[in-house]
Amino acid sequence: MTGMDATPAAGTPPLPGRGTRTPPRGRPRSFDREAALEQALRLFWERGWEATSVADLTAAMGIRPPSLYAAFGDKRALFEEVVARYRESHGAYATRALAEEPTARAGIARMLREAAAEATDPDHPWGCLLISSTVNCTSPEVEQAVRAIRTANVRALESLIRADVAAGHEPAEADPAALAQFTATVLQGMSQRARDGAGRAELERVATDAMRVWP
Amino acid sequence: MTGMDATPAAGTPPLPGRGTRTPPRGRPRSFDREAALEQALRLFWERGWEATSVADLTAAMGIRPPSLYAAFGDKRALFEEVVARYRESHGAYATRALAEEPTARAGIARMLREAAAEATDPDHPWGCLLISSTVNCTSPEVEQAVRAIRTANVRALESLIRADVAAGHEPAEADPAALAQFTATVLQGMSQRARDGAGRAELERVATDAMRVWP
DNA sequence: TCATTTCTGTAGCGGTCGCTAATGAAAGGA
DNA sequence: TCCTTTCATTAGCGACCGCTACAGAAATGA
Numbered sequence: 001m002t003g004m005d006a007t008p009a010a011g012t013p014p015l016p017g018r019g020t021r022t023p024p025r026g027r028p029r030s031f032d033r034e035a036a037l038e039q040a041l042r043l044f045w046e047r048g049w050e051a052t053s054v055a056d057l058t059a060a061m062g063i064r065p066p067s068l069y070a071a072f073g074d075k076r077a078l079f080e081e082v083v084a085r086y087r088e089s090h091g092a093y094a095t096r097a098l099a100e101e102p103t104a105r106a107g108i109a110r111m112l113r114e115a116a117a118e119a120t121d122p123d124h125p126w127g128c129l130l131i132s133s134t135v136n137c138t139s140p141e142v143e144q145a146v147r148a149i150r151t152a153n154v155r156a157l158e159s160l161i162r163a164d165v166a167a168g169h170e171p172a173e174a175d176p177a178a179l180a181q182f183t184a185t186v187l188q189g190m191s192q193r194a195r196d197g198a199g200r201a202e203l204e205r206v207a208t209d210a211m212r213v214w215p
Numbered sequence: 216m217t218g219m220d221a222t223p224a225a226g227t228p229p230l231p232g233r234g235t236r237t238p239p240r241g242r243p244r245s246f247d248r249e250a251a252l253e254q255a256l257r258l259f260w261e262r263g264w265e266a267t268s269v270a271d272l273t274a275a276m277g278i279r280p281p282s283l284y285a286a287f288g289d290k291r292a293l294f295e296e297v298v299a300r301y302r303e304s305h306g307a308y309a310t311r312a313l314a315e316e317p318t319a320r321a322g323i324a325r326m327l328r329e330a331a332a333e334a335t336d337p338d339h340p341w342g343c344l345l346i347s348s349t350v351n352c353t354s355p356e357v358e359q360a361v362r363a364i365r366t367a368n369v370r371a372l373e374s375l376i377r378a379d380v381a382a383g384h385e386p387a388e389a390d391p392a393a394l395a396q397f398t399a400t401v402l403q404g405m406s407q408r409a410r411d412g413a414g415r416a417e418l419e420r421v422a423t424d425a426m427r428v429w430p
Numbered sequence: 431t432c433a434t435t436t437c438t439g440t441a442g443c444g445g446t447c448g449c450t451a452a453t454g455a456a457a458g459g460a
Numbered sequence: 461t462c463c464t465t466t467c468a469t470t471a472g473c474g475a476c477c478g479c480t481a482c483a484g485a486a487a488t489g490a
Contacts, residue, residue, distance in 0.1 A: 026436025027486040048351025050265050054478055064439055065479070071437095075478065131407065135350035136263025147411055178420045181413065185421050189404025192346065196362055198396065205393045206400050209428045241466025242456040269448055279469060280449070286467095290448065 033071055036061040040072075041082045046125035048133040049079055049142055076142060083146060086129045093118055094153075103169050104160040108183055109211050115187055116203035119194035127191040154184045174215050186210045248286055251276040255287075256297045261340035263348040264294055264357055291357060298361060301344045308333055309368075318384050319375040323398050324426050330402055331418035334409035342406040369399045389430050401425045 039060045043052050054075055058065055072078040093114045101107035119127050130149055137143035158180035164170045190203050254275045258267050269290055273280050287293040308329045316322035334342050345364055352358035373395035379385045405418050 023488080024436080025434080025488060027438080027488095029437065030486090047353075051351045051353045053476080055476080066440095066481095067438065069479070132350055135347055135407075135410070136266045138262075138266045150411055175420075178417075178424060181408070181417050182421050182424045185401060185404035185408050185418075187404070188407040189400035189402070192350075192403040192407065193396070193400050195350070196365055202393075202396050203400075205390075206397050209393060209397045212428045213424045238458075239466080240458060240464080242458095242468080244467065245456090246468095268446075270446080281451095281470095282468060284449070 029067075029071065031061070031063050031067065036063060036068075036071070037078075037081060037085060040078055041085055041129075042125065044079060044082050044133055045086070045129040048135065049137055049139070076139065079142060080145065083130070083149070087149075090118065090124065091128070091130060098156075098160060104157075104164045105170065105211075105214060107160065108157065109207070112183070112186065112190070112207035112210055113204060115190055116207050117200055119191055120198070120200040120203060126197075127195040128187075131188050131191040132195060150184070150188075154180050157183055171215050179214065182213055183210070244282075244286065246276070246278050246282065251278060251283075251286070252293075252296060252300060255293055256300055256344075257340065259294060259297050259348055260301070260344040263350065264352055264354070291354065294357060295360065298345070298364070302364075305333065305339065306343070306345060313371075313375060319372075319379045320385065320426075320429060322375065323372065323394075324422070327398070327401065327405070327422035327425055328419060330405055331422050332415055334406055335413070335415040335418060341412075342410040343402075346403050346406040347410060365399070365403075369395050372398055386430050394429065397428055398425070 039062075040057055043056060043060050047056070054065060054068065057075070057078070058068055061068065063071075068078065072081060094111045097111040097114055098104070098107035101110055115128075130146055134143045134146040158176045161170065161174065161176035161179050165172065165174050165176060186206065190198075190206060193203060193206070254277075255272055258271060258275050262271070269280060269283065272290070272293070273283055276283065278286075283293065287296060309326045312326040312329055313319070313322035316325055330343075345361055349358045349361040373391045376385065376389065376391035376394050380387065380389050380391060401421065405413075405421060408418060408421070
């Protein structure tokens, strides 16, 4: 025993609470971080980045500004965490549909159909957070971050369709880029229409109609 | 001559400058109201209602706040005048297309085609002001006013199509409400895609693809 | 029990928001 | 020339923006 075994090395303490069972030091947080994040998600979803103030957020989350900043960093970091949470929860239907269906065409058909239901669900704000929340955004970084997600999604659609064309699951005259762009256009339009009050049945009809474009 | 002929009646002076050739009293306005309105239009188009401040507007219009308020009322009245101007200028292509083409189908095809060009024109902000400028709006009145225009436009599309079905220009199985909703969805999606950087050719392809949905 | 650590609440920072009172400038009418 | 009318400018109003200094409260470790 040299005395250097039991205690951690001076310059590199173990990461707090990461992989260890030791409870964190100091006064514990008195609110549910996940529940607060969900409230922030609802508010950003409904009002968008620009129209949601920190005062609105703290009121909805049931906390005071210093708690918000201690737990989430700042408004922008909170929003980015909200975006990540949205993609893993309310927005996950799209990835699931594309992954689980046997072809790109079937995946996209299901994605559009489920988008109609999701975008008009009365249990949460209408439309898609990734589509509506950063329209007319004063922060170029925030706007660009969410736009990059949309752009990547269009590219992913195109790749999926291209693979199916290459595999012979779609006719050779099918244009992957055009079909991806068309799908994205309909999807983003559906979000807007839902925000304007279009109903689930109407948008499901749009979804099925959109699939008639495929060769 | 009773003395009451040449001079106007006391309680009801002639409306200033309306139909009369008499120049307006007082110091004349030192800026071009139309040019200033056009600058405001560009700014609202690019940034939307929420993200455009009065300071931004006065800077772009080359005037000071009191001049803006004297000439236009307030920010909301200015925006509503901008919306009216937009509908009569950059947005007029849609009404023209629907009015000038012989059928609803031809009118809608032309409207979508021209929308692709208009929404991606490098000479002005991308997308459609009526679609993008009031997304995530803190003022319910402003948001509702522009939404009402969109809703009326969808209804007008539906009426046009219904008339063509009744006249036998479209097959009986054509669903006017569904086709109108689909057209609106594509149009609003095209605006969004243009704001995300989609090009004219891509959106023109979307426009022609969309017409394949018709029976 | 006491020191250390972390969180919470109060209060308020500098900046921007939409908007306007007050004063001077520029036109026509008498 | 002087008065009236209207516009332009300066300056700043109260309210809200995102954010934080500070002090007290609640946990652990010694």
